[in-house]
Amino acid sequence: MPTPPADRLAFARDVLRAEAAAVAGVADRLGASFLAAVEALLHCRGRVAVVGVGKSADVGAKIAGTLNSTGTRAYTLDATRAVHGDLGMVHADDAALLLSHSGESDEIVRLIGPLRKLASALVGVTGNPAGTLARCADIAVVYGPVQEACPLALAPSSSTTVMLALGDAVAFTLLQERRFTAEDFARYHPAGSLGRRLATVSDVMRTGRELRIAPAAATVREVFARVHHEGRRTGAVMLVDDAGRLAGLFTDSDLARLFEARRDGSMDEPVERVMTRAPVVTGVGARVGEALDILRARKFSELPVVDDDGRPVGMIDITDLIGLAPPSVPAETRPPLRLADRRSA
Known part of the structure; x- marks a missing residue:
């Protein structure tokens, strides 16, 4: 029997509230590790390699895009492709930003050792303080437990929203530290209505x-x-x-x-x-x-x-x-x- 429209709307609102609550909880838990991560990326002489797999890779692509448009040079490195040769794009001056909610994704864990030899710094973003990523990264931003909004508690939802929001927090904190201006932003956005308005x-x-x-x-x-x-x-x-x-x-x-x-x-x-x-x-x-x-x-x-x-x-x-x-x-x-x-x- 179809779900009444009112119930569907109520459920959708609950999803949004659950994800909003997860972000708010993480905001309260931010501390010294976040500041250390920003400091490492601020003084990175190369680019930021944003590394993820699966849904984290999708989030990473958005984070890299935001970093690029706000004054921090970045690129995406898909973990699956990285272990099959794409590690060649990493320069010794680059910093790696690794994303994994569990901190135990096989592809991410396998990359920690090689990236430590190739990059200047490893910054992990994870929800698991006891995971391999949190333990082995130079700096670990651990946002802690979050309740997925998925009713099956299986599909990444609240966790990916938190990761995305943390990426914005990093990018915009770096923007402020770099004294990035609207004039700078306009230089990187010459096309489209946004570029023309700027x-x-x-x-x-x-x-x-x-x-x-x-x-x-x-x-x-x-x-x-x-x-x-x-x-x-x-x-x-x-x-x-x-x-x-x-x-x-x-x-x-x-x-x-x-x-x-x-x-x-x-x-x-x-x-x-x-x-x-x-x-x-x-x-x-x-x-x-x-x-x-x-x-x-x-x-x-x-x-x-x-x-x-x-x-x-x-x-x-x-x-x-x-x-x-x-x-x-x-x-x-x-x-x-x-x-x-x-x-x-």
Whole structure:
């Protein structure tokens, strides 16, 4: 007979609570051995070889990835493959981080001797204080007993969650010790939405002939008759004063509103009379994510980029950042910006 949905949900919640409780218990038991492990990895002159077998190898791959992305060079070493030749990738300056809940996995135990000759330090992560790994490693981080969330108490669950969380604790403690910054993180993440959000505005802004720049003293008609651009079209003209500093912004939508209001006479008046004065801007060194947050919060379509003297050097257009916006707020559903909204921002 099928289990009622309410019972399934209750069981799933119990699984999550059991794993959360296991992590919380281990956090309370962290001590000197954890600090010693961090110290050994911090001063490792080579890379960290993260060694595991089975599910521990899967956890190890994630730990190695986190270490690499946060300033600690690492690689994975599958224990089964290691005993068949992959030990050749280990350098004398490397430190080995061995993962085994029981501390008695045959493949891990067989590697302890060879790794001691090949690597500079052996750090074990295990739940068994009496196991071979805990006894033979140079440093053993023993997280102690955990209750598996699996109802059969067979499938690794709480133990692998604890191991994964400990890997994060090690990686982020090393991150702090290395004074690893957002700029460093961005260097290692050039692709995808994360990489683009961490990039600087100068990497993605429109420049040169793609920009529409005109004197604020010119008439609206002159601005739109004479301002030409190439490449990607942007719907905003950046208006500058006599010194070349950004004085205002005038968009295609602003022009359309003049026609809608039958203000034909404004076409031959200086554009500075109808432009948005002192528009919101960003600098060339700002993060793309910061620029995107401004565009979304203010419901702008364009964001001028200025140098230290306030002169326009680029333009961020929301259409170039659509892929970075959360799917819950698709660009095409954003309400159009009214002139009054931009002026009051």
